[in-house]
Amino acid sequence: xxxxxxxxxxxxxxxxxxxxxxxxxxxxxxxxxxxxxxxxxxxxxxxxxxxxxxxxxxxxxxxxxxxxxxxxxxxxxxxxxxxxxxxxxxxxxxxxxxxxxxxxxxxxxxxxxxxxxxxxxxxxxxxxxxxxxxxxxxxxxxxxxxxxxxxxxxxxxxxxxxxxxxxxxxxxxxxxxxxxxxxxxxxxxxxxxxxxxxxxxxxxxxxxxxxxxxxxxxxxxxxxxxxxxxxxxxxxxxxxxxxxxxxxxxxxxxxxxxxxxxxxxxxx
Numbered sequence: 494x495x496x497x498x499x500x501x502x503x504x505x506x507x508x509x510x511x512x513x514x515x516x517x518x519x520x521x522x523x524x525x526x527x528x529x530x531x532x533x534x535x536x537x538x539x540x541x542x543x544x545x546x547x548x549x550x551x552x553x554x555x556x557x558x559x560x561x562x563x564x565x566x567x568x569x570x571x572x573x574x575x576x577x578x579x580x581x582x583x584x585x586x587x588x589x590x591x592x593x594x595x596x597x598x599x600x601x602x603x604x605x606x607x608x609x610x611x612x613x614x615x616x617x618x619x620x621x622x623x624x625x626x627x628x629x630x631x632x633x634x635x636x637x638x639x640x641x642x643x644x645x646x647x648x649x650x651x652x653x654x655x656x657x658x659x660x661x662x663x664x665x666x667x668x669x670x671x672x673x674x675x676x677x678x679x680x681x682x683x684x685x686x687x688x689x690x691x692x693x694x695x696x697x698x699x700x701x702x703x704x705x706x707x708x709x710x711x712x713x714x715x716x717x718x719x720x721x722x723x724x725x726x727x728x729x730x731x732x733x734x735x736x737x738x739x740x741x742x743x744x745x746x747x748x749x750x751x752x753x754x755x756x757x758x759x760x761x
Contacts, residue, residue, distance in 0.1 A: 518580045520557035525586075526567045531574050539567075545574035550600070554579045560586035566609065568592045569599065577602065584608040590631070593618045601626060612653070615640040615662075623648060634675070637662040645670060656698070659685040668692050678702050694718040694753045702739050710739060710746035718750040726751050 526539045534540045534551040543551035551574060558566040558581065566583030567590070569576075575598040582605040583590035590609035593599055594616040605627045606612040612628040615621055615637045624646040628634040634650040636658045637643065643662075647669045650656035656675040657667060661683040668689070672678045673696040681688065686706035695701040697720055702710075710716055716737070724735040737746040 518555070520555055520580070520582055523556035523558050525558060525560050525563045525565060526553065526556075527565070528567075528569045528572065530570070531572050534572075534574060534576060540576075543576070545576065547575050547598075550575035550577050550598075552577050552579070554581065556581045558583045560584065560590070560609070562587045564588040565592045566590045566606075569594070569596050571595045572599075573597045576600070579603045581605075582607075586610060589614040589636075592616070593621060596621060600624070605629075607631065611636050612650075614638070615643060619643065622646065629653065633658050636660070637665065641665065644668070649673075650675065655680050658682075659688060661685060663687045665689070670694070671696065672701075673697055676700065679704075681705065681708055691716060692750075694720075696720040696753075704739050704744045707742075707744050710737075710744070711748045714748050716746035716748040716750060718753045719746070722749055724749075 523539055528534060528538050534545060539553045539556055540551050541554055543549050545551050560566045562585060564587055566586045577600045579602045584607055586609040589611040590606035591601060591613045596618045597620050599621040601623045603625050607629040609631050611633045612631040613623060613635045618640045619642050622644045626648045628648055628650050630652045632654045634653040634656045635645060638660050640662045642664050644666045649671045651673045653675045655677040656672040656679060658680045662685050665688045669692045671694050675698045678695045678698040678701045681704040684706055686708055688708045690710050691712045695717060701719055719737050722737050724733040727734055731751045733749045733751060737749040739745050
């Protein structure tokens with residue numbers, strides 16, 4: 494799992510360049526999409542190409558979905574075929590813009606998921622990827638329930654109640670995200686542990702982070718940027734010399750970044 498992590502980020506904001514394209518794409522209106530098994534990846538359900546393999550995933554792309562207070566904009570349940578949701582804009586869902594339940598091998602990228610109850614939900618889902626998405630003005634931006642070994646990379650999570658919320662979800666990589674202007678930036682609860690959060694920028698959140706169990710907030714001498722934190726950088730290496738404490742029991746970022754354009758150079 495860690496081998497897939499995108500840790501070589503020259504600048505935290507550069508990781509968000511792909512996000513900007515989603516809002517500018519020409520999209521076609523589409524009704525909410527519901528896929529309940531491997532055999533419902535059809536044109537009627539928004540699939541424009543692909544055969545569901547690693548080399549040729551199903552592609553759901555180019556849609557504007559106003560859920561109109563339907564429960565979900567896109568719901569996928571109990572699948573293990575490879576598929577990609579990209580360049581899709583979703584708003585107005587009463588439960589979640591994108592809901593992936595018991596799903597493996599999904600990629601959600603370059604999407605705008607804003608103005609829903611929850612932006613993106615992973616429920617008992619594993620080996621899924623969310624990257625380069627704009628996820629704004631939802632109650633929760635991304636919420637994981639009992640979902641392990643997933644990646645959340647290079648997204649903009651802003652103006653939500655909670656940016657990223659993990660419940661009982663382990664061994665996930667949360668890397669290179671801009672997490673800004675939320676009530677809570679990252680919330681890890683119900684035994685969520687062993688998750689890697691690194692090279693993220695926590696900017697102007699009311700509360701940056703909360704965790705109950707021990708997670709990893711730095712890797713190879715690099716941590717995250719915290720806009721509410723300043724210490725001393727005596728060696729002028731772009732790393733504050735004091736840790737950023739997440740909770741009193743010892744969960745902390747040992748190598749907090751001095752500025753947003755400090756990234757890691759590891760590919761592990």
